[in-house]
Amino acid sequence: MNQSPWPLRLLDRLLPDDLRHLAGDLEEEYRRNLREGDGRRALLRLCMQVARSLPFFLGQTLKWNVVMILHYLKTGFRVSRKHLSFSLINVVGLAASMAVCLLILLFIVDQKSYDRFHPQSDRIYRVVTDYKSSSNTGSSLYATTPSSLARILRENYTGVEQAVHIRESFHEELRYGGETLSLGGIYTHPEFLELFGFELLHGNPETALSEPGSILLSAENARRLFGEDTDPVGQTLSAIEGRTYTVTGVIDTDVRTHMDFDAVVPFSTVEDDTGWESGSGEWTSTIYNSFTYLRLAPGAHDRLQAQLPGLVERNYVDSEGESVIREMRLQPITGIALGPNLSNELGIVMPGLIAWFLAGFAAVIILIACFNYVSLTVARGLTRSREVGVRKVMGALPSSILKQFLVESVLISVLALLFALGLLNWLLPQFNSLYFMGMTESQIGRDLLADYGTYVLFLFFSIFIGILAGLYPAWHFTRYQPARVLKGTGTGGGGRPRQTLKKVITVTQFTFSIIFIITSIVLYQQFRYISTTDYGFDEERVLNVDLQDVPYDRMRASLLAQPEVISVGATSVVPALGSIRGAWMVSDSTGQRMRGHHFSVDSSFITTMGIQLLAGRNFNHNLASDSLHAAILGRSAVRALGLQSPAQALGASVTINDTECTVIGVIEDFVSADPTRIGDPIVLRWRPSYFGNAVVKVREGGMEALNGKLEGLWAEAGSSYAPRYEPFAEQLAQSSNVLIFRDFIKIFGLTALFSVLISCLGLLGMAMYAAENRVKEIGIRKVLGATRRQLVLLLSREYLVLIGIAVLIGTPLAWAANSLILSLMSNSISLEPVVFLAGILATTATALLTVTSQTLRATRVKVVDNLRSE
Secondary structure, rough: OOOOHHHHHHHHOOOOOHHHHHHHHHHHHHHHHHHHHHHHHHHHHHHHHHHHHHHHHHHHHHOOOOHHHHHHHHHHHHHHHOOOOHHHHHHHHHHHHHHHHHHHHHHHHHHHHOOOOOHHHHHEEEEEEEEEEEEEEEOEEOOOOOOOOOHHHHOOOEEEEEEEEEEEEEEEEEEEHHHHEEEEEEEOOOOHHOOOOEEEEEEEOOOOOOOOOOEEEEEEHHHHHHOOOOOOOOOEEEEOOOOOEEEEEEEEEOOOOOOOEEEEEEEEHHHHHHHOOOOOHHHHOOOOOEEEEEEEEEOOOHHHHHHHHHHHHHOOOOOOOEEEEEEEEEEEEHHOOOOOOOOOOOOOOHHHHHHHHHHHHHHHHHHHHHHHHHHHHHHHHHHHHHHHHHHOOOOOOHHHHHHHHHHHHHHHHHHEEEEHHHHHHHHHHHOOOOOOHOOOOOOOOOOHOOHHHHHHHHHHHHHHHHHHHHHHHHHHOOOOOOOHHHHHOHHHHHHHHOOOOOOHHHHHHHHHHHHHHHHHHHHHHHHHHHOOOOOOOOOOOOEEEEEOOOHHHHHHHHHOOOOOEEEEEEEEEOOOOOOEEEEEEEEOOOOOOOOEEEEEEOOOHHHHHHHEEEEEEOOOOOOOOOOHHHHEEHHHHHOOOOOOOOOHOOOOEEEEEOOEEEEEEEOOOOOOOOOOOOOOOOOEEEEHHHOEEEEEOOOOOOOHHHHHHHHHHHOOOOOOOOOOOEEEEHHHHHOOOHHHHHHHHHHHHHHHHHHHHHHHHHHHHHHHHHHHHHHHHHHHHEEEEHHHHHHHHHHHHHHHHHHHHHHHHHHHHHHHHHHHHHHOOOOOOOOHOOOOOHHHHHHHHHHHHHOOOOOOOOHOOOOOHHHHHH
């Protein structure tokens, strides 16, 4: 058989199956011309005919496709209306899962919009550093670089169009009139406003950072100091230490950016005050708080990246050999948000791991909903088998059957999208109220919902979900053999695989449900546990006062003079609130250096906090040696240093941060870092110069009265700063490590709720379908004397077996997942069998309730009606 010429093959690819007969006429004429003349002329004539007919063919193709899509939609609407209950189950399940997915989509879209407002943002990079030292052996990179890097790159490397050095070290309390404002900000060069897209609401960007003592205020802080609609340019602010700043502009920080600052000050200010040059300094000493941003010429990225190792080799010197810069990388500024988790960020950045974590939950939920659609559609195959058989007999091609069922699934998905948008309006504020969203200032703005592009994205997403859910059922129906279907001898589409698929889907759905429910219960128990944990000290009726510039002795004397105060102690760091001071410790017993938590305290700290002294004594103010070489260890530190027991540790010599100390006492461990950790090695030393906080023990009922006096006491102490004090118990309740647990509970709880809801909807649909298809069997069994209980057991037995299999699979998986989560915390609960039992019972009871509601309904129908219906 001769092969068709290429124009006809091309046409064959362009035309849909239903219109390919139009090409037959052309081929017939071509064959006739070929027999009557030479091949070239026949081919040329065919090409001309194809070219001339192409617009007609394309028009017919478009018209035919539109007609067929409308036909598919009409059929889809009719099928959905005819099987309304199944359609509603699919719509509700997809809507619930889709709402979660839309929320995560909004979150990712919002995060991906960060730092895109800068001009030529695709060519702006930040240099990040893989720096390792004795105090930093982890795997995370630094967002910071040495301070001179920007200058070196600008002066010596081609392709660097602009390089800006930023230093995050501006912290001042500024006064204007009677208002005092504490501001944190950055030092930088005038090129900052050229490289980045921050706009000035007031001021001249060309001169705003050119003079020492200039300051750009964020719009929010400018309003707080000068009021609304006031141009503050030219106003003078006074710092506590006496330095004055002239406001040269108001910068708009209400943009999506990873940078967080209240004010921008030129480097010339600090150079003018201290003589320090911003582009100088040792690399090891400036690598912790200096940032380097670059704008590169087009195509310069790879070349500069290849040159960075040589730059490090030529400029980095560590005389002590304790640290090393392994690598420097160029990070796109638009990839910082949702990028890798780096140390020393310029603001709080949402790491990409969070997005993957949330996307994982959304994917599980949407898959469970898609499973519902697949199982219900395939299960109803018998109902629609004759329809498919007749279509095939009438000439429908497999591709037409495939399109019909895909259009139906997309139709259901788009309908679900409408409900999902309503649910999204409820989920959005709940999501924004999560602690980590507030902490990172990453709340999703409602302005995204006013953007047409967002809805286009949602529509494409729903179409994708519709195709994903409908792909397998559509392919399944194309395999039906019309002769077998119409004879009533089967479908030819595989009955046993269909049943197997249904069972696998049901088991998978309830496996996920069991895992999520058990994990939610475990996290809730863990939250309750750390909320009521024994901190190892008495936090009740304790007030923490940030000393700032007030000498501890003066504040202590003022506080002790108050009748409400029992005792006052001093500490460098308030324990259990997340801040720690590390210290290297080594003893002669082990000879190995270990990392501990270091507190500088006075002799009243232990008694004020109610910490138990196990052996030895407290610090003694009358012994000068106590402030130099005395140390009090926690029980875990004694064990880690190999000092046997608290009593045997007394008098032992330990080295703490290269200082030889003698152990004079041992205390019981307390929570030093955060409530998720216990047993950290603790060392207390008496070092008055490091006292930063006063801990005040207040008499019963005296907290309110003391709070009323503290403003006056603070003013009498002569501080230039505003007082900062807070009850310790309230600080612990608002600790980030406690609040982040609430977020996990909400996320897992919502996921478990949606998972169970969607799984039960699928089970409901399957039970409804099974009851409908066994009407005759139920009637006959009732005639033969079967009781309602026996019928319920008969109809529910299959689902009980499936849920039992899900329990067998889900329980060990839940145990493994929760063991891994709890292993990340030293202060954790133990996994109790009752938790797993509760999760299993909750899932099983919900599933049985769903199934039983349908089986009972089926058994209540009159026997005569059952048999008549068949």
